[in-house]
Amino acid sequence: MACCCESNASTRGTNAFFSRFSKRYAKQFRKKGLEKVQRYLLEGVKRESIQGKNIIDIGCGVGSLHLTLLKEGAAQSVGIDISEGMIDQAKKFSSELGVQEKTQYVLGDFVQLADSLHESDITMLDKVVCCYEDLDSLVQTSTAKTKTIYALSHPKENFMMEAFFKLQISLGKLFRWKFIPFWHDWQQMRSNIAAQGFNLIYENSTMAWQVLVYKRA
Ligand SMILES: C[S@@+](CC[C@H](N)C(=O)[O-])C[C@H]1O[C@@H](n2cnc3c(N)ncnc32)[C@H](O)[C@@H]1O
Numbered sequence: 021m022a023c024c025c026e027s028n029a030s031t032r033g034t035n036a037f038f039s040r041f042s043k044r045y046a047k048q049f050r051k052k053g054l055e056k057v058q059r060y061l062l063e064g065v066k067r068e069s070i071q072g073k074n075i076i077d078i079g080c081g082v083g084s085l086h087l088t089l090l091k092e093g094a095a096q097s098v099g100i101d102i103s104e105g106m107i108d109q110a111k112k113f114s115s116e117l118g119v120q121e122k123t124q125y126v127l128g129d130f131v132q133l134a135d136s137l138h139e140s141d142i143t144m145l146d147k148v149v150c151c152y153e154d155l156d157s158l159v160q161t162s163t164a165k166t167k168t169i170y171a172l173s174h175p176k177e178n179f180m181m182e183a184f185f186k187l188q189i190s191l192g193k194l195f196r197w198k199f200i201p202f203w204h205d206w207q208q209m210r211s212n213i214a215a216q217g218f219n220l221i222y223e224n225s226t227m228a229w230q231v232l233v234y235k236r237a
Contacts, residue, residue, distance in 0.1 A: 031102050031129050033198030034151060038081075039105030046082045046109040054084055057173050057229040061146055062088060064222030064233030065171050070094045076140035078130045078162055079148030083110030083123075086144070090119040098137060100126045134161040145172040147229065150185065155204045156212065163216035170218055170234040174206050176225055206230070 027035070048055075054062070062085065071093040077086040080099030087110075090097055101107050107125050114123040126133055131154065143166040145158075152158050163170055175181045185203040192200030210232070214220075218234035225231060 027128075029198075030153060033200075034102045035104060037197075037199035038101075038103035038151075042082065042103060042105030042109045045106065046113070049082050049084045049113070054088060056226050057231060058085055058088075058146060060224040060226070060231040061085065061144065061171050061173060061233070064224070064231060065089070065142055065144070065169055067221055067233065068169055068235065070142065073141035073168075074098075074138070076100070076137065076143045076162075076165060078143065078145045078158075079151065080110055080125075081106050081146070083113050085146055086123070087113055087117055087119060089142070090122050091117060094122075094142070096122050096124070098124045098126060098140070100128065100130045100133060100137075102127070102129055131157045131161050134165060137165060139165050139167050141167050142169040142171070147173050149174050149204065149209065150201050151199075153202055155202070155209060159209060159212045160216070163213060163218065166218075166236065168236050170213065170236070171232070173229045173231045174209065175203070176228055176230045177206055181228060 070089050072095045075086045075089055075094055075097040077097060077099045080086060080101050083099055086097035086099055099110050104127055107127050111125055114120045143162055149155055149172060175185060182203060185201055188201055189203065213234055217237050219237050220232060221235045222233035
């Protein structure tokens with residue numbers, strides 16, 4: 021497994037937080053399979069053929085999305101995550117599912133690692149954009165790596181979600197949590213993605229998450 025060596029307090033906090041929950045994510049995937057938001061993401065991704073395609077899964081977690089696409093005919097995937105625990109679980113699943121030859125895992129911050137990665141046909145960021153402070157750089161570097169399909173989910177823009185996130189952020193700052201989520205300007209994010217040359221081809225939502233799938237124009 022390749023590793024990104026430059027960590028800061030923020031990435032160390034993200035690593036510690038998500039590594040602590042990685043076994044829970046794995047248990048959930050093993051017991052229940054894909055979450056609703058993930059089923060929607062893949063529904064959007066599969067508007068185009070996935071056969072033989074290369075995937076970058078940013079903030080891949082335990083690998084649910086790219087492993088599913090590999091089983092269904094995608095060629096190769098690179099899973100990147102700041103959390104060591106998540107990467108360990110994803111590697112275990114890839115072996116169990118017999119697709120380890122098609123997977124590569126990289127530990128670290130995608131924004132720092134982007135230059136060392138090949139372009140992808142499909143890039144996915146499921147529930148990642150609210151875990152990273154510098155959203156503009158994340159969008160800029162990830163869209164630049166994407167040849168065709170760019171799929172992401174972000175917290176739904178409604179009063180309940182905004183209040184929930186802002187409460188977590190305030191508590192996190194007050195109690196100096198190691199990991200604090202982010203509430204970004206999601207309309208600005210959409211504009212930035214469009215400005216990189218992508219058209220929205222699919223949109224859906226759950227109670228908590230908005231799913232957006234774009235195709236390069
Ligand atoms: C809420 S979890 C979602 C995991 C997975 N996508 C899923 O939906 O099950 C967010 C993940 O994104 C990772 N992450 C956040 N920012 C990242 C970045 N810039 N580069 C790589 N991973 C990142 C975190 O470590 C965490 O595992």
